[in-house]
Amino acid sequence: MTDLNPQARRKAQTRRDILENARQMIVKQGIGGLSIRALADVIDYTPGALYKYFDSKEDLIDAVRADCFERLNAFIAERVTDVQNAAGMLLEGGLAYVEYAALHPQEYHLMFNMEPSRATCGEQRKTAMHMLLQIIKMGIVQGDFIATPEYDADAIAYHSWAIVHGIASLQATVLLDERIDMVALSRVILKKVIDQFSVGTYAKR
Amino acid sequence: MTDLNPQARRKAQTRRDILENARQMIVKQGIGGLSIRALADVIDYTPGALYKYFDSKEDLIDAVRADCFERLNAFIAERVTDVQNAAGMLLEGGLAYVEYAALHPQEYHLMFNMEPSRATCGEQRKTAMHMLLQIIKMGIVQGDFIATPEYDADAIAYHSWAIVHGIASLQATVLLDERIDMVALSRVILKKVIDQFSVGTYAKR
DNA sequence: ATATTTGGTAAACACTGTTTACCAAGTGTA
DNA sequence: TACACTTGGTAAACAGTGTTTACCAAATAT
Incomplete structure (x- = not known):
């Protein structure tokens, strides 16, 4: 964990943040209620930004x-x-x-x-x-x-x-x-x- | 069955046609592969026409x-x-x-x-x-x-x-x-x- | 013969996931 | 310090979705 650059740690943290909010969104509204755009909105990013962390929505779901x-x-x-x-x-x-x-x-x-x-x-x-x-x-x-x-x-x-x-x-x-x-x-x-x-x-x- | 107008029978037949093609589409490509537009294309109708038979996609899926x-x-x-x-x-x-x-x-x-x-x-x-x-x-x-x-x-x-x-x-x-x-x-x-x-x-x- | 319902269409609307072009800030290096 | 380069992010466009609207011709009912 600590053997990474600060920026790598920030990136890993953001990734976890995305993942966690995606999970909560699924828990609350079901898998059908998971929307890339809504998720980006919740974590204050642009939809396109998520694609620097996951290749696709399906990839994100697999991670969740x-x-x-x-x-x-x-x-x-x-x-x-x-x-x-x-x-x-x-x-x-x-x-x-x-x-x-x-x-x-x-x-x-x-x-x-x-x-x-x-x-x-x-x-x-x-x-x-x-x-x-x-x-x-x-x-x-x-x-x-x-x-x-x-x-x-x-x-x-x-x-x-x-x-x-x-x-x-x-x-x-x-x-x-x-x-x-x-x-x-x-x-x-x-x-x-x-x-x-x-x-x-x-x-x- | 036979105690209906010809037009009612036609309509019932079209409905069955929609239903059957929707089922086959699901069987072949999964529930995620069912698209209103593709379905309309297969049975030679316009997407909007299906809404004279089913209130929504979810309604259609329920029927299937x-x-x-x-x-x-x-x-x-x-x-x-x-x-x-x-x-x-x-x-x-x-x-x-x-x-x-x-x-x-x-x-x-x-x-x-x-x-x-x-x-x-x-x-x-x-x-x-x-x-x-x-x-x-x-x-x-x-x-x-x-x-x-x-x-x-x-x-x-x-x-x-x-x-x-x-x-x-x-x-x-x-x-x-x-x-x-x-x-x-x-x-x-x-x-x-x-x-x-x-x-x-x-x-x- | 006239009025009305019915089955269908084309086009627009409001979304969706995804890609592209671009950019500023951070990083590594001579 | 100065320069090249990678990185994380944005705005906008693209292609696709389900759905609604306005309209219309043909069939039906009166």
Whole structure:
């Protein structure tokens, strides 16, 4: 940070300023409410000036999205610290995920509800999936989870991701106006799902 | 249909024409690729003419979305016919849902990945949720599913919806380029979930 | 035969993201 | 100190968007 020229630091600060105001604009008015001209107006610049910092509006949005991913990851990581076993990490992490979507629906929408074909944020997605897989495998070797050839670590990971994402997505879009305590409901559902990870496919009933 | 003036029928036909071309434009180029002017060009009209049929672009998109919902419902209904028990209906219906998202990712994105606060299509959503609830309750009274005070019919319904929507959503967006057979994986996961519906929370292991 | 509604057009309006030409201030260097 | 040059910013234009307005011809209704 401090190993840069003053002008480089100023530029970096201005960039952060743009990014932060863009994020707030999205949070308040949705992704559709983000306008380069309005944003330039807020930070007292000319629209053209923003193009010295970002190549395009889409480029700026990508940067905001990356910022949101960092916030989400930090939120989850903070909840998962000093949880020991895999099942607890999955439960607390998943709940944090759902809660974040409930608290910041616009950010969640920005991160995950993007158009097909525009497959951006591949890096963050891969690392998140990798972390998830690590937890699952840890649970398997510790004997907490039971894997079968058909329902292996990958399948369990996808199952985890899908249920959490499904709940969070419904929460952030179609269920926003509902008067249901989704976080409490999520806890019940997630417990059910994680409980099941410790039951072999052909070993029950 | 036939109890209308010729001019009313012509108008209805033109409206369908607009709607159909708008849908195809979205399917091919995404929701962002839908342009009133380009659409007018395709159907050989002037941009202003479309406003005799739809109040606004958003109004047109809502109509396309409603059309997509009908297609999705028909697709699912066709798969669920002559399935008798609740578990089978849930499995086949859920798989049809996932498959539709895989086949028509842009339509799925249009239907479900809309901005928070814009809570449109509430009607179709409510009837879909109602049908789902009916199936669950049928499964409960027939003894296929086990409900508890904590994990009641509503919870089971939300669980079903969330897992199917989660899989379909991942499928339609972030996992499009992956080389995974998501339909096969979905079958395994859905079976797991539905199997669990017949296991009481405190009655196992 | 006359009046009125209807479906369509051309053009303007008010926006949007983006690019261009330009410039002043800051920076590096002989 | 003097000169060349990069940098961050501006104003204005460009191309595109959704939408509205004024107008009109043809179909309909009376």
